[in-house]
Amino acid sequence: DAKTTQPTSMDCAEGRAANLPCNHSTISGNEYVYWYRQIHSQGPQYIIHGLKNNETNEMASLIITEDRKSSTLILPHATLRDTAVYYCIVVPNTGNQFYFGTGTSLTVIP
Amino acid sequence: DTGVSQDPRHKITKRGQNVTFRCDPISEHNRLYWYRQTLGQGPEFLTYFQNEAQLEKSRLLSDRFSAERPKGSFSTLEIQRTEQGDSAMYLCASIGQGADIQYFGAGTRLSVL
Numbered sequence: 203d204a205k206t207t208q209p210t211s212m213d214c215a216e217g218r219a220a221n222l223p224c225n226h227s228t229i230s231g232n233e234y235v236y237w238y239r240q241i242h243s244q245g246p247q248y249i250i251h252g253l254k255n256n257e258t259n260e261m262a263s264l265i266i267t268e269d270r271k272s273s274t275l276i277l278p279h280a281t282l283r284d285t286a287v288y289y290c291i292v293v294p295n296t297g298n299q300f301y302f303g304t305g306t307s308l309t310v311i312p
Numbered sequence: 313d314t315g316v317s318q319d320p321r322h323k324i325t326k327r328g329q330n331v332t333f334r335c336d337p338i339s340e341h342n343r344l345y346w347y348r349q350t351l352g353q354g355p356e357f358l359t360y361f362q363n364e365a366q367l368e369k370s371r372l373l374s375d376r377f378s379a380e381r382p383k384g385s386f387s388t389l390e391i392q393r394t395e396q397g398d399s400a401m402y403l404c405a406s407i408g409q410g411a412d413i414q415y416f417g418a419g420t421r422l423s424v425l
Contacts, residue, residue, distance in 0.1 A: 245403050245417050
């Protein structure tokens with residue numbers, strides 16, 4: 203599976219957009235990009251996923267570059283409850299086990 | 313949809329004891345995964361079931377670990393002769409046939425003293 207690289211930590215002001223980057227330069231054409239987050243002491247929570255096109259749901263937007271070597275998760279209006287570790291994961295198909303990295307620890311500041 | 317349920321949420325045991333954790337996936341989800349997460353790290357894949365068949369095991373799953381899913385519904389993860397290094401959060405996830413989202417349980421936190 204392709205490896206991902208994420209910043210270790212980020213801060214974001216409450217109410218502002220949080221933009222979390224992920225590099226996956228070795229991604230293959232059939233590999234999906236998934237984003238999960240994990241709030242302290244809870245299990246990972248699904249946010250969004252995509253293959254080639256940008257995606258949006260009620261939680262976030264996923265922007266995938268045209269060459270698919272990187273992506274950005276956008277939380278449009280961050281709240282204190284969005285403070286969590288965010289994981290970017292690349293998998294060859296949607297049923298595979300995930301290989302998590304260490305993710306990005308996002309802190310939303312009041 | 314009641315979500316993925318794991319029991320117990322917390323387990324404290326003495327070194328050398330055996331422990332067993334249970335995972336109840338979302339109803340009718342045919343694939344079930346076990347992961348382990350240590351402090352400051354992301355979850356690490358341990359093993360995977362499709363229905364009752366255990367299809368893949370990570371090298372992290374030593375001989376002291378065994379997982380079962382006897383009727384293709386709930387699953388158990390047993391650790392024999394626990395060691396302090398087994399202290400971690402054990403997470404279970406499930407996904408339905410033809411679906412594309414893994415749903416995780418809240419995990420079982422194991423502390424080995």
